Amino acid sequence: MTDSQRVKAAGAKRRRLMSAAARVVHQQGAERTTIADIARAADVPVGNVYYYFKTKDELVAAALAEHARQLEVVTGELDRxxxxxxxxxxxxxxxxxxxxxxxxxxxxxxxxxxxxxxxxxxxxxxxxxxxxxxxxxxxxxxxxxxxxxxxxxxxxxxxxxxxxxxxxxxxxxxxxxxxxxxxxxxxxxxxx
Missing domain, CATH: 1.10.357.10 (Tetracycline Repressor, domain 2)
Structure with missing residues (x-):
């Protein structure tokens, strides 16, 4: 795997984690959600999560960033x-x-x-x-x-x-x- 492919794979994994965090936190709430729940939903080994997000609060922040991204997609489509x-x-x-x-x-x-x-x-x-x-x-x-x-x-x-x-x-x-x-x-x- 080339360096470029590794960077792409890492970016895709991070996006999967952010999307999973948004979905799982929405369904379970921030307090009840664990890092393992998000890892499972993203199909990422729990240990790998810590490479991208050090704490659960960082994952909650990522969920909020994903909500903002989704809102930008929706409003971008509506702006057409x-x-x-x-x-x-x-x-x-x-x-x-x-x-x-x-x-x-x-x-x-x-x-x-x-x-x-x-x-x-x-x-x-x-x-x-x-x-x-x-x-x-x-x-x-x-x-x-x-x-x-x-x-x-x-x-x-x-x-x-x-x-x-x-x-x-x-x-x-x-x-x-x-x-x-x-x-x-x-x-x-x-x-x-």
Missing amino acids: LPYPKERLKGLVQGWIDQRDLAARYGCPTGTLAAELDKRAEGGLDVEAGRVIRLLLDWVERQFREMGVPDPDGQALTLVGAYQGMSLLANALRDPQIMTREGTRLISWLDSL
Whole structure:
């Protein structure tokens, strides 16, 4: 194996670990997740994990980075749509499409932010807030492009509605909450 192939393989393994960390932490929470859980989900020997991430907190930070990356992919795809209202409606439709996942585990970033905020140390709660801020900023840009008054307030309303419907769908284990509330959000967007 050449040096270039080794670097590529190491990068692929690191990405697998980050993706697995995001998935497992979402499903189990940061406190209940072990490094071994993430290694198993990534199909990487536990000992190899420490080459990439020295602590569980580094893996949680990697999960947050993966959430940010996934958000950038989603918003990048939505940015291809010609009109900001269509982009926002596409975002909400994506939330509706993830209703079963939300009903089972809640919002990946929102539930993690709430869990991390209860810790006394670490600063990962600030990092979770940064990921949520990425979403708020993107939504605000759409409202600003639409020319609606108070685009930052509208962004808070939309993202807050998503967090609320995710929390309720999860707490009540009812994916239809996501469908009903998402449909309401789409109607609200259409009225703007």
